[in-house]
Amino acid sequence: MYLGEYSGLKLGPATRDAFGEALKEFGAKNPKVVTVDGDVGNSTRTEVFALAYPERAFNVGIAEANMVSVAGGLATSGKIPVVASFACFLMDNAFDQIRMSVAFPNQNVKLVGTHAGISIGEDGPSQMGIEDVGLACSLPNLIVVVPSDAVCTTAATNAILAHNGPAYLRVGRGKVATVYTDGIDFQIGKAIQLRDGKDVTIIANGLMVPGALDAAKKLEEAGLTARVLDLHTIKPLDVEAIAKAARETGAIVVAEEHLHHGGLGSAVAQAVSQTTPVPVEYINVGDQYAESGDPQGLLDKYGLTADAVAGAAKKAIGRKVK
Amino acid sequence: MPELSIDQLKAKAHEIRKDIIRMTTAAASGHPSSSLSATEVVTALYFGGFMKYDPQNPTDPTRDRFILSKGHACPVMYAAMAHAGYFPIEETLTLRKLGSPYEGHPNVRRLKGIEASTGSLGQGLSIGLGHALNARLDKTDYNVYVVIGDGEMGEGQVWEALAAAEKYKVSNLTAIIDQNGYQQTGATKDVLDLREFQPKLEAFGWHVQTINGNDMGEVVAALKVAASVKDRPTAIVSRTQKGFGILPLLEQEGDLNYHGKPLSKELAEKALALLG
Numbered sequence: 001m002y003l004g005e006y007s008g009l010k011l012g013p014a015t016r017d018a019f020g021e022a023l024k025e026f027g028a029k030n031p032k033v034v035t036v037d038g039d040v041g042n043s044t045r046t047e048v049f050a051l052a053y054p055e056r057a058f059n060v061g062i063a064e065a066n067m068v069s070v071a072g073g074l075a076t077s078g079k080i081p082v083v084a085s086f087a088c089f090l091m092d093n094a095f096d097q098i099r100m101s102v103a104f105p106n107q108n109v110k111l112v113g114t115h116a117g118i119s120i121g122e123d124g125p126s127q128m129g130i131e132d133v134g135l136a137c138s139l140p141n142l143i144v145v146v147p148s149d150a151v152c153t154t155a156a157t158n159a160i161l162a163h164n165g166p167a168y169l170r171v172g173r174g175k176v177a178t179v180y181t182d183g184i185d186f187q188i189g190k191a192i193q194l195r196d197g198k199d200v201t202i203i204a205n206g207l208m209v210p211g212a213l214d215a216a217k218k219l220e221e222a223g224l225t226a227r228v229l230d231l232h233t234i235k236p237l238d239v240e241a242i243a244k245a246a247r248e249t250g251a252i253v254v255a256e257e258h259l260h261h262g263g264l265g266s267a268v269a270q271a272v273s274q275t276t277p278v279p280v281e282y283i284n285v286g287d288q289y290a291e292s293g294d295p296q297g298l299l300d301k302y303g304l305t306a307d308a309v310a311g312a313a314k315k316a317i318g319r320k321v322k
Numbered sequence: 323m324p325e326l327s328i329d330q331l332k333a334k335a336h337e338i339r340k341d342i343i344r345m346t347t348a349a350a351s352g353h354p355s356s357s358l359s360a361t362e363v364v365t366a367l368y369f370g371g372f373m374k375y376d377p378q379n380p381t382d383p384t385r386d387r388f389i390l391s392k393g394h395a396c397p398v399m400y401a402a403m404a405h406a407g408y409f410p411i412e413e414t415l416t417l418r419k420l421g422s423p424y425e426g427h428p429n430v431r432r433l434k435g436i437e438a439s440t441g442s443l444g445q446g447l448s449i450g451l452g453h454a455l456n457a458r459l460d461k462t463d464y465n466v467y468v469v470i471g472d473g474e475m476g477e478g479q480v481w482e483a484l485a486a487a488e489k490y491k492v493s494n495l496t497a498i499i500d501q502n503g504y505q506q507t508g509a510t511k512d513v514l515d516l517r518e519f520q521p522k523l524e525a526f527g528w529h530v531q532t533i534n535g536n537d538m539g540e541v542v543a544a545l546k547v548a549a550s551v552k553d554r555p556t557a558i559v560s561r562t563q564k565g566f567g568i569l570p571l572l573e574q575e576g577d578l579n580y581h582g583k584p585l586s587k588e589l590a591e592k593a594l595a596l597l598g
Contacts, residue, residue, distance in 0.1 A: 034459065036452075058455060058490070066448045066482035073452020076430065076437060078383065079459065081452075096442055097479070101449055105430045105439040 002296065004177025004210025006306055007217045012178035015171035016114045018150035020045025022157035023082060024052050032080045033161065036060060038067045044084035044114045064094040071109045072101030080108055080161065087113025087129025087170055095135055102166045103139040110160055111168045117257035118285055118302055119207060120173045124292035130285050134262020136168040137235050143167040143188060144235040148209035149179045152232060155186035163188060170206065174295055177210040189233045191241035197225030200313045201245035201252050205231050205264055208255035208283070214306030219313055226313060234267050242268055243275035251316035255283040255309050279319035281312035325371030332538050334405065335365040339567045340597050341401035341411060347590040349418040352426065355565035355572070355580040357398035359502035360469055363560055366541045367467055368402040372549065374464065377407040380434040386464050387437045387453045391446020392471035392500060393427035400424050408435045444477025446470060447497055451483050454492040465549070469498045473505025476514045487555040488527035496548045497557045500535065502564035504579040519559045528557045535560025568593045
């Protein structure tokens with residue numbers, strides 16, 4: 001059972017596919033948009049743009065460090081370069097280039113990490129970006145966005161391309177449930193409330209947003225109501241929405257397809273501790289590397305399930321100070 | 323963009339050397355010897371008629387770009403930019419001090435006319451390639467000059483950039499390797515011997531010249547040849563001496579590398595006297 005199926009969501013396109021199409025559309029309107037690839041454009045879907053605008057697409061080969069710094073130079077001269085690779089090869093391999101050629105000089109480069117998370121499946125841990133959000137969030141000037149479905153990804157891609165400054169967008173490999181069937185009001189740095197409840201708030205991003213909706217349904221069946229927030233932007237963080245959730249529901253679960261340290265969970269914990277301290281529980285990959293396997297099997301084995309989220313919610317509710 | 327004669331360029335390089343000594347001694351830190359080796363090259367670029375720039379309009383899209391990939395040698399760039407009219411030379415005496423835009427390594431966000439924030443070695447040529455590709459997209463023909471250290475050539479990213487620049491045949495990109503023979507802990511041949519650069523760079527498809535980079539006549543001649551190459555990127559292996567201009571003093575000090583050390587006030591006075 002895929003995440004979101006329990007709450008009746010239909011399986012939709014992969015977020016990387018939505019990114020590729022949105023990039024091409026935006027590129028049609030803005031001639032400043034260019035791509036710099038590390039020879040995985042057919043995987044990241046920048047190929048869609050490259051086929052439409054070959055003169056604006058550069059493939060520098062398997063050389064992520066050079067790829068990022070070339071983008072930094074193009075941005076310094078006024079272009080809007082989009083640099084996409086697997087999340088791990090982009091963020092981990094070229095981290096210092098992102099620091100020195102993009103973040104520190106505050107250049108208008110858009111970094112897109114695809115194949116994020118353990119749900120890439122069979123290719124295994126070497127290809128799984130599960131530390132990328134933590135790395136990205138550590139850098140000043142960088143906006144960090146993790147969309148949940150194709151609709152959200154299209155909106156996020158447009159938003160970061162329109163934003164004047166560096167940004168990191170994280171997308172996944174496989175098909176995911178469509179959360180936003182009725183359209184989306186997407187604003188960078190603004191959480192989206194998908195349902196309301198009074199006992200607990202589930203804060204999620206990416207693949208775990210449909211998982212959070214499943215969990216909320218399961219909790220409802222157990223007589224508990226959960227608010228669900230899609231916190232697609234981790235930087236800048238919607239502290240107000242988090243504080244409000246803590247104040248009004250008194251307990252929080254954070255669910256993400258990332259390592260325990262440095263991701264959405266860490267960001268939410270900081271916001272909660274500084275505003276309205278309440279119990280917080282975490283559903284994530286933990287402090288470990290995963291393994292090869294089928295995507296659904298991996299999500300189940302590493303605890304990224306609706307049941308795990310619902311269990312964590314009950315635990316957080318149980319920890320409320322009476 | 324002035325176009326000075328060889329003799330005038332030599333005199334200008336002399337002044338710039340003195341400014342390098344003054345600002346690093348005032349800062350009581352910095353890399354004067356690394357700056358001194360590259361002085362002829364940087365002086366020729368700014369004052370030999372090679373670079374087109376306007377200090378009053380430093381973001382002119384058609385300007386030529388200068389990137390100091392070996393960012394620790396920024397005193398030579400700051401001095402040249404001051405002489406070119408970007409800012410008064412007296413200001414550079416605030417080098418490395420709190421609040422000064424003349425930071426220890428170049429920062430594009432603090433100083434107009436800087437094209438790349440460098441200091442983490444290995445990235446300048448890639449950034450320069452980005453600027454060079456932009457010229458193609460904009461259908462302009464500005465040139466991009468990148469000065470790289472010979473120790474810096476140990477960074478793998480430089481070789482990634484060399485390969486990609488050849489792929490895109492960016493003839494408006496010129497890499498100048500300031501081969502002063504030393505890096506932080508010793509001679510480059512002892513630390514990581516990359517051997518001859520010329521055959522390596524030629525094998526990467528670049529046009530390559532090897533010159534005495536502390537001979538102004540050779541520098542000017544090589545830059546003219548580089549500007550005439552229109553079918554591929556060009557490199558100049560600029561063989562220099564670290565601390566050129568004050569070598570007798572460094573010899574007396576028993577340290578011909580003198581890496582990352584400012585001259586004491588006493589030594590600086592001797593250096594300025596030596597430079598005349």
